Amino acid sequence: MLPWKIKGNDESENSFTCINPDCTAPKTKVSFQAPEQFLESPVNCHNCGGKLGWKSHGGELYFLKSTVGSGMNGSVYKACKTTPNGFEEKYVVKFLRRRGGASIKECRRELTREVKSLQKAYEVGARVPRYIDCYFPTTEEEQNQYNNFFLVQEFIEGKNLTSLLQSRREKITEGNKVNNYFEEKELFQYLIDLLETLHLLKQQNILHRDIKPQNIIQRSIISDKQKEAGGNKNLYLVDFGSSKPLEPGIENERHTKDHPRTPLYAPPEILRDTDLEKLQLDRDRYQSLIGDFNSDISLRKHRWTRDIYSLGITIFDLLIEIPRTISYRYHPSHKEWSNWMSELREKIPNLYPILERMTRFYPDERYQTAMDALVEASAQAWYIYGDREGEDKSWLFKEKLLNDLSNEETQQTINVLPQKQQKFVRASQDEIERKKEEIKRQKIERYSKYKRPENK
Known part of the structure; x- marks a missing residue:
């Protein structure tokens, strides 16, 4: 028998969390010294008998250490994995929330969608958590309340932007x-x-569809080597539970509004009838303002502006928190919204024009792609902080982004960009060529250094 010991809310090395909602002490953690045979043994909660170990389809056994967060898409826990040498703690386990009596098939489809989005994004170098494994019950197990859907991801050490604020x-x-x-x-x-x-x-x-401060993590400095190099403080986008992989030409390209999202950061064209009822707004009046922008055809046409809008609101929110009385933006001339934006204009005069365009009420007036906004933001930042200061090259585009800019899919070429952006692009090109020449020179020097002198 395993030697159990109640540890309260302390997070000791072998202290795990029970998530059974019927547990008599759901916040109590159970601590024990695991014997060798524990690695293959089921372990149950001392209070309710619910299982503490969660086995993935890959056969790994994960234990929940502490709560990371909970939202519309599910609950997230920091977790550890059993290994022959003990516990390895660098994982996150996310349990998907089953909404409205959703069937096993529907939940499995939702989990597959999130996994697919994570895998595709990570493979191309996007700063997102690395997908590791998952679990979904079979139809026959549907009546078992402990058979939860979950996925396992890399744990990103750091604070989300809400905590940072x-x-x-x-x-x-x-x-x-x-x-x-x-x-x-x-x-x-x-x-x-x-x-x-x-x-x-x-x-x-891939559309994320739920960008907000809580879903963006600033990675902490995790090693002395990183600290010496200035630290790895890149921002990571998490929680792809509302994401939508789009495949041109098939049914799932249709833009849908029926999914969890955070109204404060969502663009006005996706308001539902239920949202309007809560606000006691007249549906006909709203429709006259928004026009046909909330039709499936228009949502599909301007679909990429949605994440751009949410990101703009997120950045605004970091500077001056959005008044929570503005839960929905249903009018282009909303007085409280306009007053809030005027205050922001004074605080960030250089960045404001970019964010203002990202967050315009009508989707056809926003940047239509992230690249459109990226080249303008990068050029503006370089002009202010790089070009004027002379030595700061960090704002310039790297080679991949420069190649993407001239790709036909972006519908942009260098010769049609505004003058400031053209100058930025040329500076990026020059810096790339300079680095290539420097690498070439270093190779020649190394070759010359180790080349044997010819016999005379």
């Missing part, structure tokens, strides 16, 4: 009347990082 807010002194939680230069970098990810998602025909 809270930390910044706590550090603001009373004498700081400006209350800028983030500097404009920092927000430029955040925006560019995330637009690069959206661009890569578009190349794989």
